[in-house]
Amino acid sequence: MAEVRFDTVRKLFGRDVVAVDDVELDVADGEFVVLLGPSGCGKTTLLRCLAGLERVDGGRVLIGGRDVTHLPPRARRIAMVFQSYAVFPHLKVGDNIAFGLRMQKEEDSEVKRRVGQAAELLRIDHLLDRYPSQLSGGQRQRVAVARAIATRADVLLMDEPLSNLDALLRLEARAELKRLIFELGVTTIYVTHDQVEAMSMGDRIAVMNDGRLVQVDNPLTVYDNPADTFVGGFIGSPPMNFVAAEVDGGNGTPVVRMSGGTFALPVVDVSHLKGRRLVLGIRAENIEVLKEPADDLVRASVLVLEPLGSHNLLTVRTGADTLKVSARADLFPATDSDVWLRIEPARIRWMDRESRQAIPS
Amino acid sequence: MSGESLARMRTVLLHAGAVLMALWILIPIYVITAAAFSSPEAVFSFPKPLVPEISTETMEFFLGATGVLPALRRSVVVAFSTLALAIVIGTPAGYALARFRFRGADTFRVSIVSTRAFPIVILAIPLAVTFIRFGIDDSSFGLTLMHTALALPFTVLVTSSVFAGISEELEEAAMTLGCNRFSAVRRVVLPLALPGLAAAAIFTWIISWNEVFAASILTLRNRTLPAQVLVALTQSGLPFQFAGGFLLLAPALVVVFVIRKYLFDLWGRVAR
Numbered sequence: 001m002a003e004v005r006f007d008t009v010r011k012l013f014g015r016d017v018v019a020v021d022d023v024e025l026d027v028a029d030g031e032f033v034v035l036l037g038p039s040g041c042g043k044t045t046l047l048r049c050l051a052g053l054e055r056v057d058g059g060r061v062l063i064g065g066r067d068v069t070h071l072p073p074r075a076r077r078i079a080m081v082f083q084s085y086a087v088f089p090h091l092k093v094g095d096n097i098a099f100g101l102r103m104q105k106e107e108d109s110e111v112k113r114r115v116g117q118a119a120e121l122l123r124i125d126h127l128l129d130r131y132p133s134q135l136s137g138g139q140r141q142r143v144a145v146a147r148a149i150a151t152r153a154d155v156l157l158m159d160e161p162l163s164n165l166d167a168l169l170r171l172e173a174r175a176e177l178k179r180l181i182f183e184l185g186v187t188t189i190y191v192t193h194d195q196v197e198a199m200s201m202g203d204r205i206a207v208m209n210d211g212r213l214v215q216v217d218n219p220l221t222v223y224d225n226p227a228d229t230f231v232g233g234f235i236g237s238p239p240m241n242f243v244a245a246e247v248d249g250g251n252g253t254p255v256v257r258m259s260g261g262t263f264a265l266p267v268v269d270v271s272h273l274k275g276r277r278l279v280l281g282i283r284a285e286n287i288e289v290l291k292e293p294a295d296d297l298v299r300a301s302v303l304v305l306e307p308l309g310s311h312n313l314l315t316v317r318t319g320a321d322t323l324k325v326s327a328r329a330d331l332f333p334a335t336d337s338d339v340w341l342r343i344e345p346a347r348i349r350w351m352d353r354e355s356r357q358a359i360p361s
Numbered sequence: 362m363s364g365e366s367l368a369r370m371r372t373v374l375l376h377a378g379a380v381l382m383a384l385w386i387l388i389p390i391y392v393i394t395a396a397a398f399s400s401p402e403a404v405f406s407f408p409k410p411l412v413p414e415i416s417t418e419t420m421e422f423f424l425g426a427t428g429v430l431p432a433l434r435r436s437v438v439v440a441f442s443t444l445a446l447a448i449v450i451g452t453p454a455g456y457a458l459a460r461f462r463f464r465g466a467d468t469f470r471v472s473i474v475s476t477r478a479f480p481i482v483i484l485a486i487p488l489a490v491t492f493i494r495f496g497i498d499d500s501s502f503g504l505t506l507m508h509t510a511l512a513l514p515f516t517v518l519v520t521s522s523v524f525a526g527i528s529e530e531l532e533e534a535a536m537t538l539g540c541n542r543f544s545a546v547r548r549v550v551l552p553l554a555l556p557g558l559a560a561a562a563i564f565t566w567i568i569s570w571n572e573v574f575a576a577s578i579l580t581l582r583n584r585t586l587p588a589q590v591l592v593a594l595t596q597s598g599l600p601f602q603f604a605g606g607f608l609l610l611a612p613a614l615v616v617v618f619v620i621r622k623y624l625f626d627l628w629g630r631v632a633r
Contacts, residue, residue, distance in 0.1 A: 053533050073537045086534035090552045103539025151538065 002064050002154035002187040003029045010058030019045040021211035032188045034202035042211040043191045079153035083160040085144040087132045094128035100151035118150040138169050156188045195235045229356040232281050238324040245280040247273040260318025261298035281349035288342040289327040297340035302333050397607035401600040423604030432589035443508040443569035444562050447516045455520025477514045485578040499581045508569040523557030
């Protein structure tokens with residue numbers, strides 16, 4: 001069994017830089033967890049603490065129930081793919097893949113078999129006799145992955161393995177990698193700053209900021225129900241819109257007040273929202289663009305129209321706020337003209353204006 | 362003057378400067394080599410033919426002169442010993458400087474280089490006294506120690522930059538695949554560092570081979586070749602001087618030509 005547990009893991013650099021701030025995370029056996037966050041958030045440091053390449057300053061790391069906190073990397077039964085691939089330039093591809101197996105003192109026949117298997121899975125079996133310098137970046141990346149999976153380690157660690165590939169290759173490699181890891185069924189911890197990658201690949205996403213875990217959930221939950229404005233703004237392209245707003249009870253249906261207009265909020269219980277300074281979070285695709293004014297619509301002026309093919313991305317201004325809004329591909333409101341926005345109440349995520357945290361409904 | 366002809370004049374001047382610099386180095390080399398391989402009479406003749414008759418008489422005379430062959434042998438022994446000692450000390454030092462962030466690393470680096478800043482003239486006499494006190498004066502062993510001290514700053518600088526140029530992620534990858542740091546260095550880093558270390562070794566060898574000042578002060582009867590030639594220089598004849606000069610510059614020239622292609626190879630391979 002290869003479940004992973006981070007138990008109050010703390011890592012400092014120097015005396016004052018807290019890279020990892022008391023992180024608690026449980027990864028189930030066979031689960032694919034993505035550590036996602038901006039540069040400097042501590043995700044790579046956390047991964048390296050798991051690998052044993054960094055010493056933790058507090059807490060424990062457990063793999064398969066074993067406390068590996070003070071063990072060197074070679075004793076942890078892990079395999080790692082580095083961002084730069086770290087493929088050994090002086091060894092042929094076959095010897096690279098065989099490296100871990102030979103260190104384990106496996107028999108030659110077994111080594112050959114496992115190398116062949118791994119190479120076939122990564123579709124590089126025709127490259128075994130070449131040197132890394134004779135390969136393209138994408139091929140070298142496959143060598144790095146083959147070398148990692150050949151050892152059949154308990155946990156697979158990946159540090160931004162797709163970042164150095166060009167955009168088109170990255171798309172293909174992403175799907176192939178996801179399929180491969182699904183077939184292997186190995187516990188995988190994957191670090192990336194690309195939220196699209198995180199959404200597409202992980203069983204769960206662990207969003208990190210400033211050394212702390214902000215939210216750990218499956219991709220759809222992180223997308224639809226961000227825990228705070230940071231997550232909402234980091235996940236999704238374009239980021240979630242956040243505008244200051246208030247909810248008035250009065251008699252009858254509650255009403256949302258924001259710059260640009262007011263609209264009815266068909267919710268029964270708004271006791272947790274009334275009288276509070278709020279932030280209204282809504283994604284671009286949950287705002288409908290209309291050309292004529294009507295009830296319950298917010299007025300906005302078009303700043304920019306970006307035709308993206310499948311839809312048009314509008315940047316609009318509602319007096320005090322700027323919003324990104326998705327419009328149908330056949331709608332082309334002129335710049336500086338007025339449009340009316342219908343904000344889907346069910347898709348609103350309410351946040352507290354001071355704490356920036358989501359308010360549970 | 363138009364811009365174009367100005368640019369052309371600059372190119373001409375640049376080429377002329379390059380040719381002059383090349384001649385500055387090549388003409389003395391040619392004169393020494395030509396004189397070393399002509400007969401003693403031809404050495405004294407004037408004007409000299411551009412391509413002299415080849416004769417090994419001068420070289421034979423030189424090699425047969427008292428003390429020359431032993432001095433040659435001693436130079437070789439000291440140079441190789443210096444190479445070995447400097448590499449054995451300098452390689453781990455360079456690795457530590459490149460890999461580990463320890464307190465005083467910068468001070469260490471500066472102090473290594475600053476030993477070279479000390480004029481040997483000032484050090485020579487106290488060194489000779491100390492050597493005599495320890496009984497290692499006038500010996501190849503003592504001279505090896507001195508040459509190692511002189512060469513180490515250079516060796517350490519080169520080895521540390523060689524190791525710095527090898528990505529640490531390669532060792533880390535090896536460590537996740539079953540190596541401890543020692544076997545990671547042995548299996549992954551050293552093979553990649555070898556060309557650079559070889560270059561450092563060869564330069565160290567040349568530093569020792571060409572070193573004349575310390576050798577003259579610290580040895581009396583067991584001299585190395587540069588010291589021997591220097592001492593005999595004022596009294597010996599012209600042919601002797603030319604032959605000695607040739608023997609001193611020949612290995613350095615050969616080594617530089619051999620190492621040239623390794624140097625280009627080295628930068629290409631170590632680059633990620």
